[in-house]
Amino acid sequence: MNIFALFEARVREALEALTRAGRLPEGLDLGRVVVEPPRDSSHGDLATNAALVLAKEARTNSKALGEALAAELAADPRVVAASVAGPGFINLRLAPAAFHDVLRAALADPDGFGRARMQGGPVNIEYVSANPTGPMHVGHGRGAVFGDALASLLVAAGRQVTREYYINDAGAQVDVLARSAYQRYREALGLPFAIGEGLYPGDYLKPVGAALAAAHGRALLDRPEAEWLPTVRETAVAMMMEAIRGDLAAIGIRHDVFFSERTLTDSGAVAALLDDLRARGLVYEGRLPPPKGQVSEEWEDREQTLFRTKEFGDDTDRPLLKSDGSYTYFANDIAYHRAKYLAGATELIDVLGADHGGYVKRMQAAVKAVSDGKAALDVKLCQLVRLLRAGEPVKMSKRSGEFVTLRDVIDEVGRDAIRFMMLYRKNDATLDFDLAKVVEQSKDNPVFYVQYAHARARSVQRQAREAFPEADLSPDALLREADLGLLADPGEAEMMRLVAQYPRVVEAAAAAHEPHRIAFHLYETAAALHSFWNKGKDLPQLRFVNANDRKSSWARLALVEAVRGTLAAGLGVLGVSAPDEMR
Incomplete structure (x- = not known):
């Protein structure tokens, strides 16, 4: 369920109503009309640019069109308030029931929630x-x-x-690779060898030389380069690709x-x-x-x-x-x-x-x-990645002879840290990757912060099973029994708002080819859950699980499950694990 798509359709219906009433001309181009979160959440839950983008074509004042459109939208029972800001932006504040519908959709179809049906070919x-x-x-x-x-x-x-x-x-670089590997072949046979200028240094070609020696013995030594080059090139490329496939598998790339x-x-x-x-x-x-x-x-x-x-x-x-x-x-x-x-x-x-x-x-x-x-x-x-450790540049790898290998970094910090941090900055911005920072267990480490939110949601569920040992706490049971009208705290409203935004974030990120938007949204969602958890430390009545208040516990468990599902789905898109526990 994409609440933004639903209200975009509702805006189009309102525009059609104004057209039927003769207040707008027929045939307006609605392709630029969008419904999105307002820049400032204090202005409302949704905003539309309809009046701004249609006023000129409709030959009317954008403010006047905004007022007319806001009046149409205000008649929707899901809308608490519709107001016009500036030259014609319309901000909508929704009734809590609209977000309750989103939570129900997330609980009813956790695998499908957030998935879109964008048009387009292969x-x-x-x-x-x-x-x-x-x-x-x-x-x-x-x-x-x-x-x-x-x-x-x-x-x-x-x-x-x-x-x-x-x-x-097929380029000259693989011929250079073959000549470099040939020197390692000579080395494997115990013969003099030289990694001359222009050849590839580093120890990674030693296994290639050993493989050539094992397969061909000394047979390649007496042949001219034109004869041995294709054989050595084929072996070297195959072994390099095998190594590359191994590195890709280690970071979850397919x-x-x-x-x-x-x-x-x-x-x-x-x-x-x-x-x-x-x-x-x-x-x-x-x-x-x-x-x-x-x-x-x-x-x-x-x-x-x-x-x-x-x-x-x-x-x-x-x-x-x-x-x-x-x-x-x-x-x-x-x-x-x-x-x-x-x-x-x-x-x-x-x-x-x-x-x-x-x-x-x-x-x-x-x-x-x-x-x-x-x-x-x-x-x-x-853009480039600047590899640091505690703020200092990291020196080259002995194995490559020229740079720090990806496998070195995977072995040191793990695939989750690499994947999340590579995506927590837009692709065209230079990235500072600090090996010390990405393993810190703090709010300043985004991957830890998001994964910890998922683990914390799981811990809430474990607490609930201890408090209500006989209860069915499955999503289906929560969907049937939870009174979502009890979710009245601003912190709960914030979490519902972020769950509702997730399907739109997926669609917008896919349209823009910008996966970093998912990472940003996950961090914001994690922050909302952590914030409410901390409020519960000081205010027992706001704790997610209260053994003496089954009704509020059930409503919050439904909310936590929807938040957890959003975190798991987003981490899945990024290829990062969603742990149930963190040590």
């Missing part, structure tokens, strides 16, 4: 896609957690989602598809793309001006095979072939996104590091071109 979300050249680092972890949570959020909103990982196994870049060229998909673009007149031979700031002597002025991306919103046309005749990375990327579209996805989401900002326009233009405008691409950029 979604493909690509995330992580770390080069298989070494261990995953914390920056990869942020994109991984963000992408996984966004996928879960979209599923909760009713979308069909494919989770995809793009294996970059994918439906692992797509190999190499298959694009091997299958002829890139060649087919170029043939299709040529047939549509979207490829031509031409010259490009040097990029802004480029020293002219460094610019190679030559005729190139260019894609008309500028026609689809890019800043300039883009080359598809290198000077040696091989495909550009951009050509491969277009073929890859075309493959997603041909597989049925109409909404594509790429989760990338912040250093890919220049990639966005060109790729959005390419998706628009290859799908004839039938698919759209949203690129979510994840």
Whole structure:
């Protein structure tokens, strides 16, 4: 049950009534009308912008339209007061019974409460896609957690989602990986080896060298590089991907598809793309001006095979072939996104590091071109993670030789802390991740604070079973017996308001592709429960369980169960556990 969607429908009904009465013209565009929480909760429970966005089209004063609409809405028995603020915002204060209906819905269908039925075709979300050249680092972890949570959020909103990982196994970097692994192969055989400039350092390739030695003995030593390189590359990429899959599993990340870049060229998909673009007149031979700031002597002025991306919103046309005749990375990327579209996805989401900002326009233009405008691409950029310990930067990992690995952090603080804290800040903002702070048991540690609220709700239920050992305390029994009209304290009203907001938060977060909204709402909900618990310490009549007052206990148990269910559902979307107890 989404109380905001219900009242949005009620606002539309009120507008239709005003139209029938001749006070509004017919055919108004209601697409911009929303019902949302007011910025200041003291103004009411709901607010609508209807009068503001329709006044100009209706050729009337927004304040006057607001007054007329408020009068229509005030007639609803669920509305206690409807008032107009400023130039026409309408604030609604609801009767407690409206929130009681929400609690009943949450208790009656705990698994379905908060789930939406958003419209839209299949979604493909690509995330992580770390080069298989070494261990995953914390920056990869942020994109991984963000992408996984966004996928879960979209599923909760009713979308069909494919989770995809793009294996970059066709570029020069995997040849460097193979050469690095070959040196570890020599090391495993007890021969002189050298990790020269440009090769990958760190100990993580030692197992690859050992595996090559076990499989091939000394057979690769006498072959020229052109012969041993493919064998070593295949083994190294496979073992790196196995390690990456292990790291992802340790943090609860899963994918439906692992797509190999190499298959694009091997299958002829890139060649087919170029043939299709040529047939549509979207490829031509031409010259490009040097990029802004480029020293002219460094610019190679030559005729190139260019894609008309500028026609689809890019800043300039883009080359598809290198000077040696091989495909550009951009050509491969277009073929890859075309493959997603041909597989049925109409909404594509790429989760990338912040250093890919220049990639966005060109790729959005390419998706628009290859799908004839039938698919759209949203690129979510994840900013850097600054890893700290008690405020001090953390030094590099010995295993990677260059950075702190994601597995190191998982082993130290656990997956829940990593996942929640990665999502407790918007993806495009730099994140300070302090290893000491995220394991603190305090209000300043959001993951502990939210999980403790869920555990506290469970402890309330255990207390109730001790106080009322013969009673049925199941959600169904609470639904039948609880007198929700007894929930009259402002703290109880606040918890009901937050439970009622949860379905809208899910829908809005999914529409905006912003899972951090779920984390924020969970923290606010946890704060409300903790606050009421603390009030009960000083005022016994406000305790959740009172053995001498069964009726108020039953009503509060129903409320606690609804709050707990909301916390569990939200933590589930984020991929964070909802513990029953915390030590």
